[in-house]
Amino acid sequence: MMMTPERPPRREETAWVLDYLPYGHVSEAMGRYQKRPIVQGVGERDFVLMEMSPKEGAVPEIGVKAILVGKDRPIIDRVNRRIGFEDLSSGAKVELPYALQKIVLDKEGFYLRFFNEAGPLTTRMHALELLPGIGKKLMWAVLNERKKGPFKSFEDLTERVKGIYNPEKLIAKRIEDEIADDRIKYRIFTADPRRR
Template sequence: MQSYNKDDTKEEYVRVLDYLPYGHPSDTRPVYQKRPVIQAIGEEHLSLLEIVPKKGKKADPYDRLYVGRGLRDVADYVKRRISYDDLTNAAKMELLNVIEEIVKDNEGRFIEFFNKSDSITPRFHHLEIIPGIGKKLMWKIIEERNKSPFTSFKDIEARVTTLYHPEKLIARRIEEEIREDNIKYRTFVKPFVKQTEFKKS
């Protein structure tokens, strides 16, 4: 499982979930005081973020935005990290599909999970946190990776013929870790801790 430190919410790139031209509905300030916000998920740490765009800029779901240090095209600054409950209904509807896109675009990173995961307890293997993977599939995955490491999601499907769309299963687990505060054996997403807004940078 991952270990976390205070810098683990820093993201370089995000994928857009929703664009709110009049700010978040929970913001009770007068409309003239509000700025548009973007709800997005980070590619590296899978943190949910609220981003203030530059004046005159907007974003659409699935857009990839740079939010790291230096020149940014769309993002003005990252306002804060948010929880699943802070997402709009539209963002929640897009979340799983956007996560799946991130997983597919970072295939090697998630293939490592299938190749290197180990037992968590004497009776429970790390592979079993993935929805749809029980003991039988777990042992088949271990048997195949012991022959040679997996190289892609297609390679996993070809060699473990009863495991379909492993990228979708990984995405479902990530969504669960984002959605559920008290999930056991958290692996991919740092637990959400409510915080004050980030300083503009």
């Protein structure tokens, strides 16, 4: 279903702004006024972390969605490069979980499919167990409830499966774990950053 172990990241069309650095990276050797502003963001489809240049005079607001392709891009001029989790500013790392939750909630139907369709990974492990806080007991509760009919929303899921609260946070945390660890064994929601 959503397992993406071999798929390289595709070009992102939209990104969520994680941080705006008006004077660029602190670690760069240039003087403060020689640096160019940069924006750090996370792509909405494959969760690619990227460094971008804002349009001249634009001051991107943290936590908003930015269009990356086409002529009508009010905030971002261009994507400079892909970056790793370790390249994010401390502010971007703090903002990342909130941005991921917004993405998951914006596309609730897509992420709800995971609870409705996830299957076993091995004879001893189910894909549902990759979500933080879901062990065997909750996994079986989800599987038994979905036999009665698919979950219609996150609210429906939390009402029918006692012990699961805020499924968007569970998914966002798993996405964050996949972003932070480029050698993670199973990828459910992100593309492999090593395959560029």
